Amino acid sequence: MIDTPAQDKVEDIEIRLLLEALYLKYHYDFRNYAMASIKRRLKQAREQLGFSTFSSLQESLLYNPDMLPRLLRYLTVQVSEMFRDPTYFKAIREHVVPHLRTYPTLKVWVAGCSEGEELYSLVILFREEGLEERTIFYATDINQDALSAAESGIYPVDRIRLFTENHRLSGGKTSLSNYYQAAYGNASFDKSLRRNVVFSDHSLVTDAVFGEMHLVSCRNVMIYFDKKLQNRALGLFNDSLARKGFLGLGSKESLRFSDYGSAFSDFDRSEKIYQKVGE
Template sequence: MTQTPPAHAGRHAARNTERHAVRYTDAQLQSLMEALYQRYSYDFRDYALPSQRRRLNHALERFQCDSLDALQQAVLDDAVAFGQLLQILTVPVTQMFRDPGFFLALRQQIVPVLKTYPSPRIWVAGCCTGEEALSLAIVLHEEGVLERSLIYATDINPQALEKAATGVYSILRMQQAGSDYLAAGGTGRLEDYYTVEHATVRFDARLLEQINYADHSLATDSVFAETQLVCCRNVLIYFNKTLQDRALGLFHESLCHRGFLGLGSREVPHFSSVADDFEALPETKKLYRKRARKYASGVRHDT
């Protein structure tokens, strides 16, 4: 006969796990990040410490290491092991039409302005496995502007970029995506844009042709193009204030006069060095516009 464990057994187990958890200081964590930067040129030194701790705790368990020193030795000696660690440190989590209200506002307020440009350019920073870039491509297609647009989708995770370029995803994720697509103002059916292949779906090549996937680090790289819209959603929350400020500075530099910036639900440009250069669009979810230039004479203010 199976006995049910007492109610307090779970609490004892949790305390026991905590007692045997690997303990390390912030200085040791930063030392590991410095070593990774020096060895592989991936810069996680200004990522938020609470997020880094969660990811490293998972990595220590995955690699079965009893110290950060052991983990460091394992990944510095083996590039394949570092590639596995990179998947943990970057936490690739995304979905199509995430926060559909954002895409609805983008469709209604941003796309009409993008249509006025002969060749709109959009930068999706931290694109992960490509779902957000594809969502943008679908919106632009339905609004008749995709064919003359170019979407730059960048990330530091090479495996995520490889997956994004295939346009292939699990069919299990499409049911929620279909509902979010409609809530985002979709004019047809999401299944019109993909074909089913066993347990996966493959998105239309016409969408992928307008997306340029490339490696780019917000921590170390510079601006590569002038854009009319930058979307960086649910990425800045993993950065500390220094790196947030650097990333927002890159977006400001990339955006053309009166360009647009889209952020995640818990992200704002406030308190950054470019905070005064952005204004929130009314009645939108995390959409901002670069303010008009101010001229020394005080006479001319572009709109």
């Protein structure tokens, strides 16, 4: 059945009401996410969770607390891989790390950490470069299930071949197999990788800055935000970064046309790594 323009308009109203209910009831704010993206994910949720309309999904969300984590799995993107876009991590290794070596202590924020793949990539990179011991890593996400998965550090073993190749292409100095044990179809990453990590619930939409960082990596998160929300997130990163701190974005994200373009310089334009302008 093909949706008519009238049906589309009604669905858009239902979606806005659903997002408002989600915010008022649970304080998760998706109201300024890009509409096309949020509509696509909500349609998938509605169909797979067995609801005929967004209104019926909203009713269940309001009266059935078990519906919240189920819906969040659709609204928060949990697709990533270790050392995704290896050239990004190679640029951090070769060009950002020499600057970070000059600090006696370091703080790194992985914003929107999903299930932890990017976090572990950075921890392993920092260990190989001799910076792990002086670094505190903050891994944040709005999805508690994702944070729990990140904290467990367990991934299907069939993903390890891709992770291993990415690690090699990123300039890895050891074998990725040094960092995990494989058993029963899963690869469990070593607990020592989490000893300097703080996992925390944090929303780029509603929460504030919580510390001074030397590197913020937030990749492939803001592409789902509208311009207003992108500016809010970039404002948080700007406020949280130390002078001449570094910001890494996803390959399709940019500071151009944002309110904070002048606050950063292009450190590595091709890899979307920016440096906060010094005062």
